[in-house]
Structures are given as C-alpha cells and as structure tokens.
Amino acid sequence: MDVDAIRPAAGVQRGGSDVPGGRRKQRVSMADVAALAGVSSQTVSRVSNGHPGVIEATREQVLAAMRELGYRPNSAARSLRYGQFNTIGVILFGLSSTGNSRTVEAIATHAAAEGYAITLIPVDMPTQDNVLGAFTRMGELAVDGVIVILEIHLLDASTVALPPGVHVVVVDSDAGDRYPVVDTDQADGARQAVRHLLDLGHRTVWHVAGPAESFASDRRAKAWRAELEAAGRPVPPVERGDWSAESGYRAGLRLAAHPDCTAVFAANDQMALGVLRALHERGRPVPGHVSVVGFDDIADASSYLPPLTTVHQDFAEVGRRCVQALLRQLRNEPADPGTDLVPTRLIPRASTAPPPDAGR
Amino acid sequence: MDVDAIRPAAGVQRGGSDVPGGRRKQRVSMADVAALAGVSSQTVSRVSNGHPGVIEATREQVLAAMRELGYRPNSAARSLRYGQFNTIGVILFGLSSTGNSRTVEAIATHAAAEGYAITLIPVDMPTQDNVLGAFTRMGELAVDGVIVILEIHLLDASTVALPPGVHVVVVDSDAGDRYPVVDTDQADGARQAVRHLLDLGHRTVWHVAGPAESFASDRRAKAWRAELEAAGRPVPPVERGDWSAESGYRAGLRLAAHPDCTAVFAANDQMALGVLRALHERGRPVPGHVSVVGFDDIADASSYLPPLTTVHQDFAEVGRRCVQALLRQLRNEPADPGTDLVPTRLIPRASTAPPPDAGR
DNA sequence: TACGTCGGTGTTTACGTAAACATCGCGCAC
DNA sequence: GTGCGCGATGTTTACGTAAACACCGACGTA
Numbered sequence: 177m178d179v180d181a182i183r184p185a186a187g188v189q190r191g192g193s194d195v196p197g198g199r200r201k202q203r204v205s206m207a208d209v210a211a212l213a214g215v216s217s218q219t220v221s222r223v224s225n226g227h228p229g230v231i232e233a234t235r236e237q238v239l240a241a242m243r244e245l246g247y248r249p250n251s252a253a254r255s256l257r258y259g260q261f262n263t264i265g266v267i268l269f270g271l272s273s274t275g276n277s278r279t280v281e282a283i284a285t286h287a288a289a290e291g292y293a294i295t296l297i298p299v300d301m302p303t304q305d306n307v308l309g310a311f312t313r314m315g316e317l318a319v320d321g322v323i324v325i326l327e328i329h330l331l332d333a334s335t336v337a338l339p340p341g342v343h344v345v346v347v348d349s350d351a352g353d354r355y356p357v358v359d360t361d362q363a364d365g366a367r368q369a370v371r372h373l374l375d376l377g378h379r380t381v382w383h384v385a386g387p388a389e390s391f392a393s394d395r396r397a398k399a400w401r402a403e404l405e406a407a408g409r410p411v412p413p414v415e416r417g418d419w420s421a422e423s424g425y426r427a428g429l430r431l432a433a434h435p436d437c438t439a440v441f442a443a444n445d446q447m448a449l450g451v452l453r454a455l456h457e458r459g460r461p462v463p464g465h466v467s468v469v470g471f472d473d474i475a476d477a478s479s480y481l482p483p484l485t486t487v488h489q490d491f492a493e494v495g496r497r498c499v500q501a502l503l504r505q506l507r508n509e510p511a512d513p514g515t516d517l518v519p520t521r522l523i524p525r526a527s528t529a530p531p532p533d534a535g536r
Numbered sequence: 537m538d539v540d541a542i543r544p545a546a547g548v549q550r551g552g553s554d555v556p557g558g559r560r561k562q563r564v565s566m567a568d569v570a571a572l573a574g575v576s577s578q579t580v581s582r583v584s585n586g587h588p589g590v591i592e593a594t595r596e597q598v599l600a601a602m603r604e605l606g607y608r609p610n611s612a613a614r615s616l617r618y619g620q621f622n623t624i625g626v627i628l629f630g631l632s633s634t635g636n637s638r639t640v641e642a643i644a645t646h647a648a649a650e651g652y653a654i655t656l657i658p659v660d661m662p663t664q665d666n667v668l669g670a671f672t673r674m675g676e677l678a679v680d681g682v683i684v685i686l687e688i689h690l691l692d693a694s695t696v697a698l699p700p701g702v703h704v705v706v707v708d709s710d711a712g713d714r715y716p717v718v719d720t721d722q723a724d725g726a727r728q729a730v731r732h733l734l735d736l737g738h739r740t741v742w743h744v745a746g747p748a749e750s751f752a753s754d755r756r757a758k759a760w761r762a763e764l765e766a767a768g769r770p771v772p773p774v775e776r777g778d779w780s781a782e783s784g785y786r787a788g789l790r791l792a793a794h795p796d797c798t799a800v801f802a803a804n805d806q807m808a809l810g811v812l813r814a815l816h817e818r819g820r821p822v823p824g825h826v827s828v829v830g831f832d833d834i835a836d837a838s839s840y841l842p843p844l845t846t847v848h849q850d851f852a853e854v855g856r857r858c859v860q861a862l863l864r865q866l867r868n869e870p871a872d873p874g875t876d877l878v879p880t881r882l883i884p885r886a887s888t889a890p891p892p893d894a895g896r
Numbered sequence: 897t898a899c900g901t902c903g904g905t906g907t908t909t910a911c912g913t914a915a916a917c918a919t920c921g922c923g924c925a926c
Numbered sequence: 927g928t929g930c931g932c933g934a935t936g937t938t939t940a941c942g943t944a945a946a947c948a949c950c951g952a953c954g955t956a
Contacts, residue, residue, distance in 0.1 A: 577912090578936065579936080
C-alpha cells in the first residue's frame with residue numbers, strides 16, 4: 177500500500193521494469209514523446225533524424241519532450257525498418273597477438289567514424305569446425321558485413337556457404353579471388369630484412385619461421401628463401417616457432433649451436449626476443465657475433481637488448497583499408513577484388529651489424 | 537526482356553539486391569519459408585525456436601524449406617520483439633595495452649558462450665568529453681549492458697546521465713558504489729612485489745609508476761608506499777612513466793644515477809623492460825647489482841634479459857567475472873555492489889636477488 | 897475572387913518476429 | 927452418441943520506426 181502510494185511520486189517516468197513478472201515497456205518510444213509534445217510520432221521521427229520541414233517552434237517542443245522523457249531511439253526498430261544494422265562483424269582467432277589487437281583497434285576506430293559499430297566474433301581454436309561455426313553464428317548476427325582476420329585456408333576445403341547478402345573482407349590470408357583481401361606486404365618486408373643482412377656482409381641468413389599453418393609465416397619464409405636463392409646464397413634449414421618468445425628462445429638455442437650462423441631473421445619480434453635471450457645465454461653477442469632482425473615493430477622492440485632491427489608493419493593502415501573496402505561493398509560500389517597490400521619498411525636499430533669476419 | 541526471362545530460372549531465390557536503385561527484399565523471411573512449406577509463419581517460428589508442439593513431418597518440411605531458401609532469422613526483428621539485443625557493449629580506451637586486449641578477449645569468449653555478442657566502443661582519448669560521447673553513442677547502440685574498461689574517475693565530475701535500463705560493470709576503476717566493479721587486486725600484487733624485494737634483503741625499493749591519471753597506477757604506488765612505511769623503510773622519490781618501455785627506459789636512466797638504488801618495482805612489465813635496458817647500458821647488472829620486479833606477467837616477460845620476476849595478473853578471470861556480473865544484472869538477480877577482486881601472485885624469475893652488500 | 901502550390905503536419909502502412917488467442921479434428925470417457 | 931479435452935496448427939496483434947501518401951491552411955497569381 178504505502179509503496180504503491182509512493183511510487184508515482186518517486187519516479188517521474190521510471191523506464192525500468194516495474195512489473196516483477198515480465199518485462200514492461202522498458203524504454204520511451206516515439207509515441208510517448210509525441211504524446212507529451214502534442215504532435216504526431218512522425219514529427220518526432222523527423223526531428224529525431226534532423227529532417228527538414230519542421231517549424232522551429234514544434235521542433236523545440238519535441239526536443240524538450242525528448243529531454244524530459246530521456247528518449248533514445250530504438251536501434252532494433254531502426255534496423256528492422258532500414259534493413260541494415262550499421263554494424264561490422266570481426267571474426268578472429270584471439271586478440272592476444274599484437275597485430276590482431278592493433279588491427280581490430282583501427283577497424284573499430286574507423287568504423288565508428290563512419291557510423292558503424294563493430295561486433296567481435298571470437299573463434300576458440302582456428303579449426304575448420306569452429307570457423308564454420310563462427311560463420312553460421314554470424315549469419316544470425318546483426319551485421320551487414322564481416323572482416324575475417326585469420327588464416328582463411330582453413331576454410332578452403334568446405335566452400336563455406338556464406339550467407340548471401342553478407343559482405344566479406346579478409347585480412348592476412350589467401351582468400352584467392354573470392355573476397356577482397358587487405359594485407360601487409362609480408363613478402364617485401366621479408367625481402368628487406370634479408371637484403372639488409374646480406375648488404376651488411378653476411379654470407380647467408382637463418383630463419384625462425386612461425387607455425388606451419390600460418391599463411392603469414394608461409395609468405396615470410398618463402399620470400400626469405402627466394403631472396404637468398406636470388407642472391408645465390410645457401411639456404412639454411414628453417415627453425416620453426418609458434419610466434420611466442422618462448423619458442424623463439426628454443427629456436428635460438430638450436431641456432432646458437434651453429435658456429436657459422438651470423439644472421440637471423442625471425443618471423444616476428446617476440447620470437448626475435450627469445451632468440452636474443454638464447455644467443456645471450458650462449459655467449460654469442462648481438463650484434464657482435466650474430467645479427468638479428470624481427471618483424472612487426474611492436475612498441476617494445478626498441479627496448480630490447482639490444483634494440484631490435486625489425487620490419488615495420490602498419491596495422492592501423494590495414495584496419496583502415498579493411499573498413500574502407502567493406503564499406504565500398506556495402507554501398508555497392510565497384511569492389512576491387514584483388515589483394516590490397518600495405519607496404520612495410522625496415523627499421524634499423526642496434527641488433528644488426530656486419531659479421532665478425534667482415535674485415536678478413 | 538531477355539534478362540527478365542532468364543532471371544527466374546537463374547537464381548532460385550537470389551536474396552541479393554537485384555534492383556539497382558534501392559534495396560530490395562534482402563533476405564528470406566518467415567513468410568517465404570511458410571509459403572514454400574505450406575504452413576503458417578507461426579509454425580515456422582516454432583520450428584525456428586525449437587518449440588514443442590510441431591509434428592515431426594511438418595517440422596521436417598519446414599526445415600527443408602529453410603534450407604532451400606537459405607533462411608536466417610532477422611535479429612533486428614527478434615530484438616524488437618523481445619526488447620533486448622543479446623549484446624554487451626565494451627567501452628575502452630585502446631586495445632593496445634596487453635591487459636585490455638586479454639580482458640576483452642576473455643569477455644568476448646564468455647559472452648559468446650552465454651549467447652551474447654560483444655560490441656566494441658572505442659574512445660579515442662580518455663577525456664571527459666570523449667567518454668561522455670561514448671556513453672551517449674552507446675545509448676543509441678543495440679546493447680543490453682556495458683562493460684567499461686577505463687579510469688572511471690574521468691567521469692566522476694559529471695554524474696553522467698546513464699540511460700536507464702542499461703546496466704554497467706566497471707573494470708579497473710573506482711566507480712565507488714555506483715556500479716559493480718571487477719578488478720585485479722592491484723594493491724596486494726604491489727605488496728607482494730615489495731615484500732619479495734625486502735625479504736631478499738634490500739633496504740628499500742624504488743618505484744617506477746604509471747601515469748598519474750591512472751587509477752591502477754595509483755593503487756600500485758599507494759600499496760608500494762604503504763608496505764615500505766609499514767616496514768619502517770625510507771620511501772624514495774617516485775619515478776613516473778606512461779606504461780611504455782621507452783618511458784621505463786628513461787626512468788631507468790634516472791634510477792641508475794642513484795648508486796644506492798638496488799631494487800626497483802616497475803608498475804608494469806613493459807616499463808620494467810625499459811628499466812632493464814637502462815641498467816644494462818649503465819653497467820648495473822641485473823640482478824647482481826639491482827633487482828627488478830614488474831607487474832602483469834605478460835607472455836614476453838619470461839624471455840627478457842634476465843627473465844623478469846613479476847606479479848601475475850589473471851586478465852582472463854577478470855573478463856570472465858565481468859561477464860558474469862553483467863549477466864546477473866541483466867537477469868535482475870541481486871547484484872553485488874562491491875568490488876570483486878581477482879587475486880594476483882608473484883612469479884619469481886631471474887631478475888631479483890639479494891643486494892650486492894648482502895653478506896656485509 | 898478563385899485556383900494552384902507549397903510548407904507543415906497527420907495517417908497509413910510495412911519491416912520480421914513471436915506471444916496470445918482462436919480453431920479444428922480426433923480420441924476417449926460417460 | 928455426445929461432449930470434453932487436448933494436440934496441432936492458423937490468425938491476430940504488437941514491438942518502434944520511417945517512407946509514402948494524405949491533408950489542410952496560407953499565399954501568390956491569373
């Protein structure tokens with residue numbers, strides 16, 4: 177009794193769900209605003225969307241009513257009406273890699289600038305099944321398009337039945353000609369790394385590659401090999417890691433066992449960090465005896481011991497171009513089906529130098 | 537003419553927008569499925585949602601029709617009907633910090649497991665205006681609740697008018713009693729770090745703090761000071777960085793100038809990395825002359841030179857609890873208004889040792 | 897003065913879904 | 927045999943928004 181008596185006075189227009197059992201009118205709708213302002217809901221709509229043809233007095237009245245009621249447009253209704261969600265889905269396998277999170281960040285920023293929200297669709301493990309599941313889930317998700325950040329060759333076999341009407345842009349993969357692809361110019365970056373070391377006078381360059389399943393790792397390794405072969409140098413056996421510093425450390429220990437190894441190109445900075453540690457522990461000074469080059473140019477790389485020479489990747493630019501490419505599709509503008517390569521550049525720091533026998 | 541004649545034969549039910557001008561019926565609706573299956577749309581709805589009371593034969597028929605047409609439920613319509621979006625918004629300032637991306641990853645994973653999608657709402661710079669903008673934008677966003685990962689004291693002044701009906705969980709901040717808070721037990725972590733160094737025999741511990749605006753940095757610094765004072769040790773002046781390895785390096789150079797500095801507690805691992813580099817360059821061996829402890833236990837820390845003793849933060853657990861807490865709110869279960877602290881633990885590695893004068 | 901035009905506003909309708917209610921036919925109990 | 931109940935399915939309606947169309951006065955022109 178008392179409570180009931182108090183309630184009407186307490187909350188002007190609660191909005192919250194008063195009724196214990198089920199959900200009550202959660203939010204203020206146009207009709208509510210219209211009623212308060214003494215106009216039709218269509219006029220409220222016009223004001224809400226900034227359409228012309230509303231006289232200033234009316235407009236003010238509606239805005240006042242909106243403020244009073246705390247009106248917020250219902251995006252579900254909007255989406256239903258317009259047939260689109262203004263949302264971009266991002267399918268990825270983990271944010272833990274620096275590259276991924278930087279790319280996603282850039283995607284989110286640029287998408288926001290274009291009025292799109294971004295929805296994350298994480299894939300536990302990049303297995304065929306899981307990726308498929310993600311696509312299926314996404315089919316039911318409120319997204320207009322999708323940016324896929326993973327090794328798409330996981331999908332090749334199954335010719336995934338992508339829901340029609342959902343547009344796709346792929347990052348860091350070989351989507352072939354099926355989707356537009358945005359990617360860092362991995363090959364050129366690897367080439368620059370190898371060239372840098374050869375130019376310093378090293379006879380050849382050893383390579384610590386990423387995991388075999390990784391397409392990015394693949395391309396870096398291929399370019400490394402190609403550059404060595406083009407220069408007529410011997411191609412040492414590949415050491416392989418899993419992108420982690422730990423795995424780089426183990427690879428580094430193996431490399432340290434080769435006395436003729438004077439130059440190492442690691443497929444990413446973190447493995448390079450592990451290599452630095454291994455070489456240090458084995459008494460092989462860097463860059464005195466061995467030179468090391470990484471890939472990515474993560475923020476920490478300049479603080480390694482010694483500061484790491486590495487290949488800079490512009491993740492932000494990759495994210496930017498993804499959004500652009502996807503928006504082009506969404507707007508039905510002519511899509512460029514090919515691969516859009518973001519250039520890389522070598523950042524020379526203190527981990528590279530001429531080989532110890534340079535003067536001989 | 538020819539084209540028109542061909543079309544019906546060519547595409548079974550294109551779905552794509554044929555009409556050049558505007559958007560045509562983009563997707564297959566329940567009505568389409570119902571028509572093909574020869575049932576009412578309500579029956580399609582029942583099948584779609586796995587409701588009981590549909591005879592097996594009918595059910596099969598509907599499923600077949602769904603498959604044939606490639607039916608996917610329209611989540612906008614669903615959301616409109618149900619009054620909720622099954623989506624959680626995450627407001628954050630950048631994914632670049634390891635902690636943030638790991639937390640977001642965990643949030644995304646657990647949210648997905650509960651049938652929620654997550655929408656990212658990036659804030660360019662954590663200024664009052666931007667954060668407010670994010671909240672406003674979010675008000676119009678299709679989210680049922682929000683997880684805020686930033687220094688909420690940026691918001692304090694303005695008593696942000698959070699849209700009613702939107703639930704909030706805050707990470708890594710002092711939201712006071714306004715919202716449930718999930719956080720790492722920063723204070724205890726810092727205490728452990730200091731204690732570890734004192735136990736090794738160091739007379740006192742120097743501190744490289746994070747930026748002044750950071751609440752996390754604040755708490756670590758406060759706990760560091762408190763622990764020193766409790767032990768009756770002198771409290772050296774605080775050096776301050778911005779979380780980056782570069783800033784840690786500069787702070788490290790300043791510390792290296794103090795000959796009596798034998799123990800350093802850095803507020804995160806990356807600044808610790810910079811400190812390691814500075815000490816190395818200044819000929820102060822770690823841990824021979826100086827011991828260093830970090831905070832976070834990022835993956836790379838075990839590969840630093842030397843491998844870093846640090847305080848482990850369980851970001852994944854933080855993410856998990858955030859989702860749990862938010863879901864509890866969404867389900868109108870009794871919310872625990874207090875702060876939920878995730879414990880930390882010290883990981884001893886090779887960067888700490890007794891001070892050089894230990895035997896004296 | 898009468899008629900067309902146009903600016904400002906209201907009314908109708910559709911978007912896709914699912915709860916609530918209505919219907920229909922069949923088997924079983926009295 | 928009649929009526930009741932129940933299982934399977936159809937019909938109506940509402941969710942909130944905005945395009946399309948309808949309307950109604952005031953003004954300008956013939």
